[in-house]
Amino acid sequence: MKRCIVFFVAIILSAGTVFADSVDVEYMDRECVVGESLFFNVKINIDSDKSGDKQIDVSKVKLNNIPLKYEVRETSTSSFTVVINGRTVNKSSGVVKNYIFEIPTGKIGELTIPPFEIKVGNKTYTSEQLRFNVLPKPRSSDLLFKTLLKNPHNVYYPTQVIEIENKIYFRNFPGSPSIQNIHLPILQHRGFSLIPEKNANWEAVINEQRFNVNPKQGTDVINGKKYNFFAFNLKFRLMESGRFSFDNYIRIVVETGKVTRQSGFFGTQLVKEQKVLYADSDPFKMVVRDLPNQNVPPSFNGAIGDFKIKVIPSCDTDVKVGDPITLLIEISGRGTWEFVKSPPIHKIPEITDYFKVSQDPVLGEVSEDNSSKTFNVRMRVKSKTVDKIPPIPFTFFNLVQEKYVTIYSDPVSILVFDTQSNVSVMDYSLREKEEKGQKIAKEERKISEQSSPDKEAFKPRLPELIQISDNVSGPILYEDHSAHYHRIIYALMPFVVVAMLFLVNMYKNRNVSSKELARVKSRKAYKHFLTNASSLEKRSPDSPVFYRDLGRNILTFMEERYGVSTAELNGDFFNQLIDMQTITREGAEALTKICEEVDYRRYSPAKFDQEVAKTLLKKTKEVLKGCQIS
């Protein structure tokens, strides 16, 4: 009996210990490669009866003073189901809460989580220090990963569609490598909206999730090495502006080529050894700009793309004053329809002056083929003088031109009846009366066109163009006005020709140089003598220096003609000249005589005779003339 009591007490105590609160910390991973996350689990057992009251605080689980992210999974330790009055009731005797903490890794080496406290109700539990190992990524030059933007532009704006090509290059691996995961953080960013591909037939694991893509395979040569490649494209629509940078990498499993023995259920098996490899792409960087905030037209409503506007009245355009007109505004073209809103008609004075327009937002409807969006706008005519719905503007940002463009719809003609005349005329039961009413209305319209000054005022005011000179056309537009600097060569060509002519002239004169030179010299010398002699004649005839100057002039002639100095002039020199046939013997004798006479008269005590002097000068001229080369 005593034993039985002890046994039951032991069972009760053990049950109590089972359902008492407890906190366990379990490693889920002890090591991982850098860039991936480590996980550990904090398991908290709570008695089910008290679980509602107890508050659990895990905020002190920190790494570098930053609380770690966690996920809670709850399980009951023992449960049973009871059906009471036809209703199923679950009962559990204990609850286990698993707090799974994620540790992002950025550095290689040992990672330590210091001891942390966890509060469960009033109790506080303290854990031990946790140690993890962060390993470097195993890489290989035979595995490459590239993420490239196709058709890159300088500037991107929100709503533009971009296409990213992801290429995995591999070589020299036995068997085909198996892609475990492609890490593309762009997919998780809200600024990039993935456009799913149609007819995608291959499932890729991207960011640990499965996506259907259209793969391409082939071979390519990089740095002289031939690689097999596997590629797929992803299309995104840019949703917000900013600077973006993404680090992409892949994780693949390849065979090493070795075979190992492994014992299994069916005995020892030969298993191919495998290893995990990583490859990083260059950081994928992109800048998406905000739309320009300068010169934003007031009618801009956020549309981006290239559009056209068309306004169709969806009801009869012959209306009374105060009757509603429904306009179907169709915006067609290319762009993101989420951004296309109804033109702000209630803000256009040309419309609001003559129409009452609702200020409620108008919801549009996108066509099935995604080529247009339509808006139904209701407005009421205020005045009978209105005959047109003026052009409705629609502004959008044109991505090609990179500017705001405003387009206008065509005006819509309407016919407005006066309220009283309409009441008296319109009778829809009778066709004849209706026709009559229309005729009356048309007549009224004609009258109003002639008489009403308001109507003229209503016409959409087309701003007048400033008068400038008209455009030019015709052959003058074919002319080339740009400066062709190479044509300067044509300006140098005439000078080349002149230089050539100069050289030719020199060449022509090369053989006659000595003889011709002597002839020119003799002429020049005689000419010089004549000039000097004429000045001698003009002087006073009784000048005592006449003969002296005459003698000097003769000497100058001799120097210039024969190239000899005064000291060398003697009989021997004349003999040499006679031998060289430069002067005749008679000429030499005459010249000698002249020189002697001049010398004699210069020092003669006789009175100066003008006639004698003139005769001597004349005679000298004749003799020197004879000394010239003909």
Add this chain to the structure above:
Amino acid sequence: MPNKLNLLIVLMFCFLSLRAETVLADKNANDNGDHDNRDQALIYYHQGISAETVGLREEVFEKALETYLSIFNRMKRDGKMNGFLCYNIGNCYFNLKQIGEAIFYYKMGLKLLPGDENIIDNLKTALAKREDAVDVKSGGVKEVLLFFHYKISPAVRINILIGFSIASALLLTALIYRKRTSILYMAGILCACVCCLFISLCVEYYLPRHIGVTVHSAKVRKDAGEGFAMITPKPLGEGSGIRVLSFNNGWYKVKLNDGRKGFVRQNHLRLVL
């Protein structure tokens, strides 16, 4: 014999000149492909003037502009420019109320055709429409003295240079055979003109004076970056003329009239030629 050689040289020169002109004429003949486009652009332009709605007006002016710009770009690609085409483009922009672009194209047209009255008139009208705009100070006495450098387009200067050089060559040839003082003086004057024009063209080619036109309202900043402070109290209005010193990394370095230097974003400024 020497006389025959002279004749041969002159004939060779004449042949080369004629050959050069033939090549140029052939190039011009190739332009006739654009004939239809130009006529179509003019039709669009006139439709824009007589349009009855704002939408239609802008649409046809845009079409005319697009056509003219496509021709302009094609010509530019072939190394050609036409002042009248720039003038037409300027007119289209003016009617589309894009004054900055209009002034830019008028200035470009004026650079190619310096004396054209239509361009001068329309440019004046466009300049009057600007707000908060500045212009580059004119050269003053320097511009008057070196009128041939500032007032004559480079293309015309090249033609004058060729004409002067032919005339001076003829005079020099005459001087070789008949040494007359009068010929010497005339040849000297012509050679001096040729030298001036040659130097002017060399300066134009190797040390061009870059003038930019702001096609949008442009902020002049202390350094190349949006974060730097403005050096002018107000942004320069569109259509402002400003001297450009250099270009680097999407920013133009500019010089203001008071000598200060600043930076303007590339998309706000366009260089004339």
